[in-house]
Amino acid sequence: MTSAIPFDQHLRRVRMPVRSALRLRPLGDIWHKPALSSVAALALVLFALLAIGRLDLVLYAATGAMCALYGHGLPYAARAKALAWTVLGMVSSVGVALVAAALTDSIAIRVAVAALLAGLHKAACDATRIGPPANVVLTFMTASAAFVPQRLSDVPAHVGIALLGGAVAWAVGMAPGLVRPDGPERIAVARALESAARLLRARADDQDDDLHQVRNAAAATVNAAWQTLLHSPAADRRQGLRRLLVRAESAAARASADSPTTPARALAADADVLLSHAHELRRGRPLPEPSAADPRTAAAEQAELAGVASEEGVPAQGTAFRRFLMDMARGWRVVMRVSAGAGVAGWASMALGVGRPYWAVVTAAAVFAASTTLSWSRALQRVVGNLLGVALFTLLAPVTRLGALALIVTVLAMQFVTEAAITRNYWLGSVFVTPIAISMTEFAGVQPVSVLVADRWVDTCVGAVAGLLACVLLPDRRAAQRVRDGLDRLERAVAEPPSAMQKRAARDRLRADLVELREAADLAAGEWWSAALPQERIAAAERAGHHRLAEPAT
Structure with missing residues (x-):
């Protein structure tokens, strides 16, 4: 109650x-x-x-x-x-x-x-x-x-x-x-690379006050890019874009860790590389190839790409259909x-x-x-x-x-x-x-x-x-309830065993739950006739969700 x-x-x-x-x-x-x-x-x-x-x-x-x-x-x-x-x-x-x-x-x-x-x-x-x-x-x-x-x-x-x-x-x-059959996919991935670069720069510059907002924005942009790629039928063009998007995910995960091991100067340099890739995509040039990563990151990215290939279409359809039903209700x-x-x-x-x-x-x-x-x-x-x-x-x-x-x-x-x-x-x-x-x-x-x-x-x-x-x-009196429902979903996703997190679908659901909770919380905060929001619980759930995404998918 x-x-x-x-x-x-x-x-x-x-x-x-x-x-x-x-x-x-x-x-x-x-x-x-x-x-x-x-x-x-x-x-x-x-x-x-x-x-x-x-x-x-x-x-x-x-x-x-x-x-x-x-x-x-x-x-x-x-x-x-x-x-x-x-x-x-x-x-x-x-x-x-x-x-x-x-x-x-x-x-x-x-x-x-x-x-x-x-x-x-x-x-x-x-x-x-x-x-x-x-x-x-x-x-x-x-x-x-x-x-x-x-x-x-x-x-x-x-x-x-x-x-x-x-x-x-x-x-x-x-x-x-x-003329540019893969134009929308390129733009979506470029935005994800740019958002990951902003997160890297925020971490490199030690902007703790802005880190939470930038991290949420990066998660939303990466999620939107995956949905765009999963709606694209051109498998040959998708593969190169997927590699770039997975690299953006790796960078965002590294910047989201509590104590990143990468020095600030290296984080800033990585941000410049991501921005360069985004520029190439927007200009319609040949797809850039991500540089070689350290063995652990490379293994995690390969596992990520394999998961995408094996579970293609499932998370996008499930998430979109669930959100459509919620909105129609x-x-x-x-x-x-x-x-x-x-x-x-x-x-x-x-x-x-x-x-x-x-x-x-x-x-x-x-x-x-x-x-x-x-x-x-x-x-x-x-x-x-x-x-x-x-x-x-x-x-x-x-x-x-x-x-x-x-x-x-x-x-x-x-x-x-x-x-x-x-x-x-x-x-x-x-x-x-x-x-x-x-x-x-x-x-x-x-x-x-x-x-x-x-x-x-x-x-x-x-x-x-x-x-x-x-x-x-006529205010939306269910705004706070949608926040609590989103919290429950996110906390269940975070509580999944480590083995479940290795599956692409589970990680996509976790990212989507993070985005949906932030959207619901922002909207409920602007509704004048609703119950007070559990801000501490929201912050804790979002922090836990980002930490789970930062774990290597191996």
Whole structure:
């Protein structure tokens, strides 16, 4: 049994950060991939519609084309399936929204449909872990479709256009595989090498305060790299990447030991070697060959590779399926919370007389995150980004109204910049997303700038408040329980006999349990209405888990 802690202690324990929420991060390492893909897919459909004089169909074609944003971290075999399911989900949702728009003129009912779809999008994206941009783009395109004047007889044709746009997105997303078929696997292993190098440097520089965080980040990155490689069908290319990834594991294990025997200077030198290998991978050069290791490390790495070969596919499938079932089991709570916040936002916007309540629905859905603290950060980022974004749209409006070509070029330019900016911070990306969202309405007809700006700003504020209230009033009361469940799993994994730890599957489960516990603990710490977390037990379990991984797999 757990008891809730006093209200005032909750408020002291959960922080609502401002500075950290707005702090800019380094530019993402693969931002150009979704940027180029989305611009290419949008350009193809927009210029095709311009050529036939049917820019009134932009919304339907763009719903499918925007699917090109997804799946860029997946190997191409897995990406093909993920993109296909994303297109199917997008087109199906748009079809439901268009039918609702055709069957009723009631704004309140359309808001309800858009809000329910927003909740379903969030639950599905969480369960499948599709990655950025997750549910936001799905909800934006679907909610927009729910408010387009529609006749029931036109719905099949409009859904067909969306499907064609999705086919374009699928082709664009898969095209790079013709040039660099192992590109995603290379990037995943490069990230693991870089994270192991950071851990080595933290140990060499004696940064004990940061060591725990860096060690957890390394475990998560290595785990993600293994999942990527195990989704790759190209066994010949995987083998060389596996050797590099095992070397990253060996380095991380050496740095995670309580008293590493390697001198600090040697640790720093090893970090430089790992970074050099990562650079070679990112540049598309021939796979680097790890240097000879000491006999004990070499034997451990060979045993690791043999274990991977003999147990290939088992841990990845088991872990992914287990996590999927866990997420689906609590998916109804996500649907309820997101739909409630989005619905309230849309109805409030409607009551205020705003012409586009679907913008409020999208904002509320975008604000919703895994904890109250994260939702607060997202709400703040959304408001700041949209405020600056409406100002940017005001400056761009004279250009977009020079003609259809100018409007298309502006949308494409903003889309490209968005993908770079959003990797630095969500608010910075929102600055450039906002002109896109407003400009998309211009394809159906020019409207006064003052009206568009006022609608967008009011909907942003209403949606942010409603989404944040939904997170506060409907908290995830099972957050602390998931931490305790994760603790139990990790402690059982650590207690496995030494012989079990020699098996690849057992070590992969241990690493996955470490990652899942850290994710659950971070999210629960940001939920304001939950039992106090057993921080000492969490720290002890994580320390024991890392020590077990540091033991040679021989």
